[in-house]
């Protein structure tokens with residue numbers, strides 16, 4: 811069984827999907843009965859999702875092109 815310290819230690823690898831099946835199962839078992847850890851992981855996952863979306867926005871070539879066009883327009 812995992813305790814809260816294990817969850818803390820493995821949280822990053824869990825949200826990155828890097829745990830093996832057994833680790834993942836034990837991890838999720840802990841979350842089922844430990845609300846603070848469950849909340850923490852839920853937050854980590856949301857944060858990861860936001861970062862993923864933001865990263866996409868940042869490197870979106872269409873968006874970049876629009877920004878560039880806007881910049882060029884201001885120069886003229």
Ligand SMILES: [Zn+2]
Pocket residue numbers: 813814817840844846847848
């Ligand atoms: Zn816990």
